[in-house]
Amino acid sequence: MTLIEDRPSPASAAPEPQTTGAAKPVYRPDVETWLDTTDHKRLGLLFVYAAIAFAVASGVLGLIIGAKQASPSLNLAADRWVRLYALHTQMSVLLFLTALWMGLAVYVVPLQIGSGRLAVPRLLATGLWTYLAGGGCFVASYLIGQPNGAGITQPTPIPAPPGGANSATTLWVVSLALIGIGFLLAAASLLTTIVALRPDGMTLMRVPAFSWATLVASAVTLVATPVFLGGLLMLGLDQHFGGTLFSPRTPGNLPIWQHTVWLYGRPDVYLLTLVALGAATDIVTTHAHRPSLDHRAVVVLLGLFGALSLTSFVASDSVTHAVIVPTYTIFTAAVAVPLGLTALLWLGTMARGRPRFHVSLAYIVGAILLWASGAVNAIAAAASHVNFPNGGSVWSAGNTHTVVAGAPTLIAVGAIYHWAPKMWGRTLNTVVGGLVFLCLFVGFFAAGLCYYLLGYNGAPLGQIGGLSSYQKTLYDIAETGGALIVLGVLVLVIDLVVSVAAARGTRTGGDPYGGLTLEWATSSPPPAWGFEDVPEVRSEAPLAYVRAEVGRARGGSDMGDRGELPAVGGAG
Amino acid sequence: MTAPLALPPAGRTRPRNLVNISLLMIVTGGLVMFAALIGAYVQLSEVASHWPPAGVNLDEYVGNMLAITAVMSAITVEWSWYSVKRDDQAQATWGLSVTALLGASFLVLLWDSARRIGFGPGSAKIGAFAIMYYALMVASGALALLGLAALLLALARTVGRQMTPTHNEMLRAVAWYWDFVVICWLAVWATVWVFT
Numbered sequence: 156m157t158l159i160e161d162r163p164s165p166a167s168a169a170p171e172p173q174t175t176g177a178a179k180p181v182y183r184p185d186v187e188t189w190l191d192t193t194d195h196k197r198l199g200l201l202f203v204y205a206a207i208a209f210a211v212a213s214g215v216l217g218l219i220i221g222a223k224q225a226s227p228s229l230n231l232a233a234d235r236w237v238r239l240y241a242l243h244t245q246m247s248v249l250l251f252l253t254a255l256w257m258g259l260a261v262y263v264v265p266l267q268i269g270s271g272r273l274a275v276p277r278l279l280a281t282g283l284w285t286y287l288a289g290g291g292c293f294v295a296s297y298l299i300g301q302p303n304g305a306g307i308t309q310p311t312p313i314p315a316p317p318g319g320a321n322s323a324t325t326l327w328v329v330s331l332a333l334i335g336i337g338f339l340l341a342a343a344s345l346l347t348t349i350v351a352l353r354p355d356g357m358t359l360m361r362v363p364a365f366s367w368a369t370l371v372a373s374a375v376t377l378v379a380t381p382v383f384l385g386g387l388l389m390l391g392l393d394q395h396f397g398g399t400l401f402s403p404r405t406p407g408n409l410p411i412w413q414h415t416v417w418l419y420g421r422p423d424v425y426l427l428t429l430v431a432l433g434a435a436t437d438i439v440t441t442h443a444h445r446p447s448l449d450h451r452a453v454v455v456l457l458g459l460f461g462a463l464s465l466t467s468f469v470a471s472d473s474v475t476h477a478v479i480v481p482t483y484t485i486f487t488a489a490v491a492v493p494l495g496l497t498a499l500l501w502l503g504t505m506a507r508g509r510p511r512f513h514v515s516l517a518y519i520v521g522a523i524l525l526w527a528s529g530a531v532n533a534i535a536a537a538a539s540h541v542n543f544p545n546g547g548s549v550w551s552a553g554n555t556h557t558v559v560a561g562a563p564t565l566i567a568v569g570a571i572y573h574w575a576p577k578m579w580g581r582t583l584n585t586v587v588g589g590l591v592f593l594c595l596f597v598g599f600f601a602a603g604l605c606y607y608l609l610g611y612n613g614a615p616l617g618q619i620g621g622l623s624s625y626q627k628t629l630y631d632i633a634e635t636g637g638a639l640i641v642l643g644v645l646v647l648v649i650d651l652v653v654s655v656a657a658a659r660g661t662r663t664g665g666d667p668y669g670g671l672t673l674e675w676a677t678s679s680p681p682p683a684w685g686f687e688d689v690p691e692v693r694s695e696a697p698l699a700y701v702r703a704e705v706g707r708a709r710g711g712s713d714m715g716d717r718g719e720l721p722a723v724g725g726a727g
Numbered sequence: 728m729t730a731p732l733a734l735p736p737a738g739r740t741r742p743r744n745l746v747n748i749s750l751l752m753i754v755t756g757g758l759v760m761f762a763a764l765i766g767a768y769v770q771l772s773e774v775a776s777h778w779p780p781a782g783v784n785l786d787e788y789v790g791n792m793l794a795i796t797a798v799m800s801a802i803t804v805e806w807s808w809y810s811v812k813r814d815d816q817a818q819a820t821w822g823l824s825v826t827a828l829l830g831a832s833f834l835v836l837l838w839d840s841a842r843r844i845g846f847g848p849g850s851a852k853i854g855a856f857a858i859m860y861y862a863l864m865v866a867s868g869a870l871a872l873l874g875l876a877a878l879l880l881a882l883a884r885t886v887g888r889q890m891t892p893t894h895n896e897m898l899r900a901v902a903w904y905w906d907f908v909v910i911c912w913l914a915v916w917a918t919v920w921v922f923t
Contacts, residue, residue: 274745274748274749275745275746275749278749339753339756340753343749343752343753343756344749346749346752347745347748347749347752350748351743351745351748352743352745377752377753377755377756377759378755378756378759380756381756381757381758381759381760381763382759382760382763384760385760385761385763385764385767385862385866386763388764388862388865388866389764389767389858389859389862392858392861392862392865393858396853396857396858396861397853398853398854398855398857398858399853399854399855399858400771400854400855400858400859405771405854405855406774406775407770407771407773407774407775408771408855410770411767411770411771414763415763415767
């Protein structure tokens with residue numbers, strides 16, 4: 156195994172394969188080279204593929220959960236329903252969405268900052284396989300038995316049964332620890348890459364928005380995840396030995412549970428939005444064909460968002476009675492400020508730019524609408540003093556389907572459509588992309604809205620009986636929304652298979668959009684060594700600067716958005 | 728005929744020690760984890776009527792021996808690194824060997840202290856103190872076990888003359904990691920044995 160593939164010298168380079176008149180190249184996955192790879196592109200794709208697989212599984216689980224709520228006569232015991240609900244929520248956030256963003260970051264960030272490689276790639280590879288092992292153990296823990304308690308989303312501690320919990324509980328805790336360690340190692344590698352592998356000229360203030368968001372998210376992960384691991388260690392020992400650490404009789408354990416286990420979910424879900432903001436900024440600037448209105452403001456807002464996400468740890472015991480779940484404190488509620496200002500910067504950038512439509516922009520519009528609906532409902536919930544029953548309200552499920560998971564998922568899928576030409580050298584189908592968007596947006600919006608309305612109606616979280624006709628209608632609509640989400644993910648998988656695996660997608664050059672950032676300055680997909688040469692970086696939109704310089708050298712004002720960039724280095 | 732247009736290349740990335748930078752980040756995470764565990768320990772001790780609970784006797788001798796062993800190993804690992812920087816392979820080998828021995832002794836002593844204290848599955852003593860005690864011991868032991876493996880690897884590479892005065896990044900990273908293990912243990916020792 157080599158850490159970094161060497162660039163072949165011109166003398167030793169293999170001759171280009173003759174494709175004229177030959178059969179279409181066949182997609183041949185080389186399993187062995189993927190298993191021991193340290194290439195950031197392959198590692199990123201493995202993260203993405205694993206995340207999509209978990210998304211399909213989680214979606215199917217969501218359908219089963221919703222079906223039971225819509226039809227209480229369905230033959231599914233209440234304890235099994237609780238088990239499936241916990242599996243669905245944790246799989247959606249940890250195994251799908253976090254991993255999907257991690258995969259996109261691992262692929263794109265080294266290219267965006269001009270390094271073309273990862274720092275300490277074995278560390279990231281270890282993180283990937285640890286995450287996959289953790290994901291497998293996580294699913295297995297729910298297959299071999301019933302883990303004790305309702306999961307880490309439970310705001311009150313999980314007491315251990317006398318004599319110790321079953322092996323499913325132990326495996327569940329171990330799997331969560333493995334997933335956390337996997338993300339921790341990957342975050343350390345990404346952070347080191349951004350800090351230490353930028354070429355001269357790529358100052359921190361010139362780092363593109365997605366890479367900057369990854370830097371902030373990785374830093375927050377490095378601080379927040381170890382706290383969670385400490386909490387899991389206490390939980391695992393308590394459950395295994397049948398201790399009384401998290402027993403209701405032990406004084407002082409509630410803040411320990413909340414601050415080491417439960418509240419970890421807050422910075423974690425905020426980070427999903429943080430990287431979504433970074434990715435959306437790059438998508439908008441690329442298709443608006445101009446740099447962001449104020450890149451420094453974007454950098455500051457992303458940093459502020461990350462800092463505010465950490466303030467969830469200062470919440471007191473009263474968070475369980477907070478109305479605006481999950482924004483428990485004034486600081487965590489304040490994340491709406493950088494979010495809103497960043498969205499305004501997108502609108503200004505589009506207005507001042509020369510936008511061309513790309514399907515990824517539709518996903519961003521959809522995400523903004525979901526965030527707006529979440530904000531409206533948060534204000535409505537606070538103003539109307541919604542009564543939140545003990546154990547939670549379905550209102551929280553509405554918030555999850557719109558704000559926490561819905562909007563970041565939309566932007567993540569939009570990011571796949573945006574960076575697909577770079578990752579696979581082929582575009583995904585625009586029409587199918589629009590269909591995926593409609594399925595996901597309508598699905599998330601319908602499900603979220605129905606859960607919000609059920610919350611206002613006083614429905615508790617996990618209600619599977621005693622429904623009024625109004626509630627049953629809402630659960631039916633929410634179930635339909637869930638089915639649309641699953642359909643959207645399946646159509647995305649079909650598009651990937653047809654366009655990439657079956658090579659039906661249109662082949663693209665290195666820079667299909669006339670991009671601004673360095674990932675578009677190399678071929679698609681990039682060579683194993685990343686770049687042939689990295690152009691000089693003199694602004695936060697290095698390729699825009701390059702185009703302007705080339706245009707001036709040729710006697711014009713600008714070379715425009717299209718056209719191949721000249722070679723780097725050499726005569727001239 | 729004009730020369731083909733060409734773009735100026737970016738400046739080269741300044742060489743930085745990536746292993747040490749990423750190690751510092753992981754060490755930061757480890758310190759945060761210990762801060763969380765110690766914070767939980769202190770929080771519980773503040774509200775408990777008896778801490779440690781009645782009937783639990785913490786052996787100060789074992790705690791102090793563990794602390795002394797840890798500090799000695801931190802000194803010997805620095806000895807080995809400075810020896811490598813002075814190109815003294817024999818001293819470096821001795822330093823690493825002694826550090827590895829001290830590390831193994833630390834682990835054995837840690838295991839023995841956890842075993843002697845008498846908490847076990849189904850034991851009536853398994854309360855909040857026992858779980859916190861075990862959590863701190865397990866976290867310290869796991870870090871020390873990883874450190875011992877890294878020390879043995881560094882020892883093998885030193886014996887194989889792969890550490891030179893100019894190329895000793897791996898040994899420096901191992902030394903820093905071992906220092907981090909020692910600092911964590913000293914924090915645990917101070918919390919559990921000194922400021923009870």
